[in-house]
Amino acid sequence: MRIGELAARAGTTTRTLRYYEARGLLPARRDDKGHRTYDEGDLRLLRQIRTLQDFGFDLEETRPFVECLRAGHPEGDSCPASLLVYRRKLDELDALIGQLTAVRETVAGQLRRAERARDALAAEALVPGGPEPVCELGGLTR
Amino acid sequence: MRIGELAARAGTTTRTLRYYEARGLLPARRDDKGHRTYDEGDLRLLRQIRTLQDFGFDLEETRPFVECLRAGHPEGDSCPASLLVYRRKLDELDALIGQLTAVRETVAGQLRRAERARDALAAEALVPGGPEPVCELGGLTR
DNA sequence: GCTTGCCTTGACGCCGACGTCAACACCTAC
DNA sequence: GTAGGTGTTGACGTCGGCGTCAAGGCAAGC
Numbered sequence: 001m002r003i004g005e006l007a008a009r010a011g012t013t014t015r016t017l018r019y020y021e022a023r024g025l026l027p028a029r030r031d032d033k034g035h036r037t038y039d040e041g042d043l044r045l046l047r048q049i050r051t052l053q054d055f056g057f058d059l060e061e062t063r064p065f066v067e068c069l070r071a072g073h074p075e076g077d078s079c080p081a082s083l084l085v086y087r088r089k090l091d092e093l094d095a096l097i098g099q100l101t102a103v104r105e106t107v108a109g110q111l112r113r114a115e116r117a118r119d120a121l122a123a124e125a126l127v128p129g130g131p132e133p134v135c136e137l138g139g140l141t142r
Numbered sequence: 143m144r145i146g147e148l149a150a151r152a153g154t155t156t157r158t159l160r161y162y163e164a165r166g167l168l169p170a171r172r173d174d175k176g177h178r179t180y181d182e183g184d185l186r187l188l189r190q191i192r193t194l195q196d197f198g199f200d201l202e203e204t205r206p207f208v209e210c211l212r213a214g215h216p217e218g219d220s221c222p223a224s225l226l227v228y229r230r231k232l233d234e235l236d237a238l239i240g241q242l243t244a245v246r247e248t249v250a251g252q253l254r255r256a257e258r259a260r261d262a263l264a265a266e267a268l269v270p271g272g273p274e275p276v277c278e279l280g281g282l283t284r
Numbered sequence: 285g286c287t288t289g290c291c292t293t294g295a296c297g298c299c300g301a302c303g304t305c306a307a308c309a310c311c312t313a314c
Numbered sequence: 315g316t317a318g319g320t321g322t323t324g325a326c327g328t329c330g331g332c333g334t335c336a337a338g339g340c341a342a343g344c
Contacts (some may be wrong), residue, residue: 004290012289019332033340035291055245077256080327086253095247097239103197104235114219114255146320156321161302174312177321265313 003028006038010046017046023059025049025066045069048076061085145170148180152188159188165201167191167208171195190218203227 003014011073020026021036026045028036045066052062064085066078077086145156162168163178168187170178187208194204206227207218215221219228 008254013331013332018293023331033291040289053331055249056242075256075259077252078259083253083256083260086249086256089249090246090253093242093249097242097246100198100239102240104232104239106196107228107231109234110219111225111232114217114225114228115216117220118225129329144321155302157302157304161324165301175321177310193302 001043002031002106003036006043006046007088010050012046012050020046020049020059025059025063041070052076055089057085057089059088121129143180143185144173145178145180148185148188151185152192154188154192162188162191167201167205183212197231198225199231203231248270 001009003017004030006096007014017026017028017036020039021028026042026049028038033039048065048069049059049062052065053059064079064081067081068079069076076082144238145159149156149159159168159170159178163170168184168191170180170184170219173179179237190211191201192206194207195201206221210221210224211218213221219223
């Protein structure tokens with residue numbers, strides 16, 4: 001199979017495959033015309049890469065999985081190096097999710113505070129005899 | 143105050159300030175020597191920008207807050223446009239956290255599965271009269 | 285013969301938020 | 315005088331994962 005077919009079967013592009021080869025991740029054999037040739041095993045490697053990429057793994061993080069498969073192991077994660085990557089990624093995800101959740105709460109708090117301040121100003125402006133409006137209130141009044 | 147002092151007081155760099163000016167976010171007055179000059183108000187604007195940046199807001203997303211402050215409002219989020227950015231960011235964060243959490247669970251499941259497979263293989267290898275080891279088990283055996 | 289389609293290599297573009305370096309001007313201190 | 319610290323503009327580099335274009339080769343079909 002040549003590069004176009006492999007790309008199509010994996011749902012990616014030829015540019016991506018050439019990039020992987022340049023990175024040493026998915027080397028290709030060549031036919032007599034200098035065209036890259038791949039087999040079903042390469043498709044398996046490629047699918048492993050793409051799956052991990054979809055999970056947010058860096059390309060370099062997929063390397064242990066690919067090498068594990070190429071070494072003849074039944075799965076990309078049949079090797080200790082792959083398990084280490086899994087654990088490292090889990091730690092990263094936990095840290096990131098924690099940070100994002102904290103930011104989310106902070107932003108939500110800021111939004112509530114800002115909305116209360118806005119409503120307080122709007123209420124004040126409606127009180128007869130209350131303080132006269134200072135400025136245009138950011139478009140709220142019209 | 144000149145650019146170096148403002149940068150130091152905001153805990154950032156002169157390069158960053160020049161970048162903000164180039165983006166039209168934080169324009170500077172000039173003194174007779176062509177040097178940028180800033181006042182305390184600019185420091186306030188800059189701190190608003192940096193706070194939002196720390197939360198993961200894009201530079202463009204900080205613009206409504208900066209313009210709100212520059213329009214004389216008491217806070218950067220005293221304007222409706224800023225509240226919209228807050229809400230959009232909350233939605234983004236929720237979506238992102240949801241995706242990351244799903245990925246986290248998937249990866250955790252993969253890790254558990256791979257560890258079970260590894261342990262099963264190791265146990266098999268220890269059974270007297272069991273199947274002979276196929277290969278080197280990815281470094282587990284030594 | 286000519287177009288179409290697949291392949292090749294090489295090289296630049298992109299995104300965001302700056303870092304870094306070059307080459308120069310200015311002021312102060314020693 | 316000169317070294318050091320401040321400022322200026324301009325321009326290229328960074329990171330990852332490719333997209334996109336250029337210029338060319340080789341085969342099949344009309």
